[in-house]
Amino acid sequence: MLLRAWRPEDRAPFAALNADPTVMEHFPAPLSLGESNQMADRIAERFARDGWGLWAVEVTVSGGFAGFVGLNRPRFSARFTPAVEVGWRLAQSYWHQGYATEAARAALAFGFEWLELEEIVSFSSKSNLRSQRVMERLGMRRNASDDFAHPGLPPGHPLGPHVLYRLSRSEWTLARDPEQRTSTPTSGPGAASSDSSELDAGSSPSAGSGRRPSSGAASAVEPSLTIG
Ligand SMILES: CC(C)(COP(=O)(O)OP(=O)(O)OC[C@H]1O[C@@H](n2cnc3c(N)ncnc32)[C@H](O)[C@@H]1OP(=O)(O)O)[C@@H](O)C(=O)NCCC(=O)NCCS
Numbered sequence: 001m002l003l004r005a006w007r008p009e010d011r012a013p014f015a016a017l018n019a020d021p022t023v024m025e026h027f028p029a030p031l032s033l034g035e036s037n038q039m040a041d042r043i044a045e046r047f048a049r050d051g052w053g054l055w056a057v058e059v060t061v062s063g064g065f066a067g068f069v070g071l072n073r074p075r076f077s078a079r080f081t082p083a084v085e086v087g088w089r090l091a092q093s094y095w096h097q098g099y100a101t102e103a104a105r106a107a108l109a110f111g112f113e114w115l116e117l118e119e120i121v122s123f124s125s126k127s128n129l130r131s132q133r134v135m136e137r138l139g140m141r142r143n144a145s146d147d148f149a150h151p152g153l154p155p156g157h158p159l160g161p162h163v164l165y166r167l168s169r170s171e172w173t174l175a176r177d178p179e180q181r182t183s184t185p186t187s188g189p190g191a192a193s194s195d196s197s198e199l200d201a202g203s204s205p206s207a208g209s210g211r212r213p214s215s216g217a218a219s220a221v222e223p224s225l226t227i228g
Contacts, residue, residue, distance in 0.1 A: 003055035003069060003103055005047060010056050011040055013065045017091040026128035026159060043068070052110065054087065057103055059094060066094040069103035071111050071120070076151045080164055083121045084111060088134065101137045108138065112169050119168050125159040132163060139175045140165035
């Protein structure tokens with residue numbers, strides 16, 4: 001699996017998954033082609049600005065675009081914002097195979113090791129138990145006092161009630177499987193990886209330099225993450 005920058009040819013399969021009522025069950029509505037393309041534009045703009053974001057997920061065995069997994073700054077205001085969230089949306093044919101969890105682990109590693117974030121959150125509507133299971137598999141924790149009503153939805157909307165899961169850098173460090181522990185984050189992308197995930201220096205001049213960027217330089221990086 002590869003987490004990579006978006007390509008123009010991702011737009012059609014992205015529109016198809018955004019139009020799928022099952023994929024969009026926990027969102028207000030499926031997206032039209034125009035709405036899907038607008039979302040792809042926003043993702044691309046953020047990548048250009050930050051050098052990271054919601055990566056396109058490519059399942060390398062099939063060469064197919066599966067959806068997105070990555071990091072994002074929520075645009076709305078809530079008690080827990082500003083924050084960086086980890087999020088995912090995959091086409092149904094890629095569910096039930098562990099891709100979301102595996103890709104999200106790589107995104108968390110990127111956020112903690114490269115961006116040096118102190119905390120990464122994730123949230124979903126209360127009804128989205130499949131997504132919450134991914135959060136739990138990642139070792140994220142929910143505190144009911146963090147539950148919130150999504151400010152983008154009108155009061156009383158059935159998808160309004162949301163749960164928030166958090167993962168701190170120290171919890172993430174403690175929970176990591178020793179086999180997946182990176183020896184030293186300053187020894188570069190190859191070493192900032194495990195057997196199952198690695199930062200691919202191919203598209204990243206900074207990553208290719210063999211050094212992790214300082215937090216300030218992280219925004220200049222446009223890495224891909226190769227997994228499995
Ligand atoms: C949320 C979403 C990404 C979860 O997908 P998923 O397939 O359930 O999650 P994972 O990719 O982690 O896969 C876990 C499943 O793969 C199985 N699996 C198989 N091999 C595995 C492996 N090597 N590692 C982990 N899980 C594996 C697990 O047992 C689990 O099975 P289950 O679906 O029968 O419970 C997907 O449902 C989705 O895209 N939904 C629509 C968009 C959405 O709601 N996004 C979130 C908004 S908050």
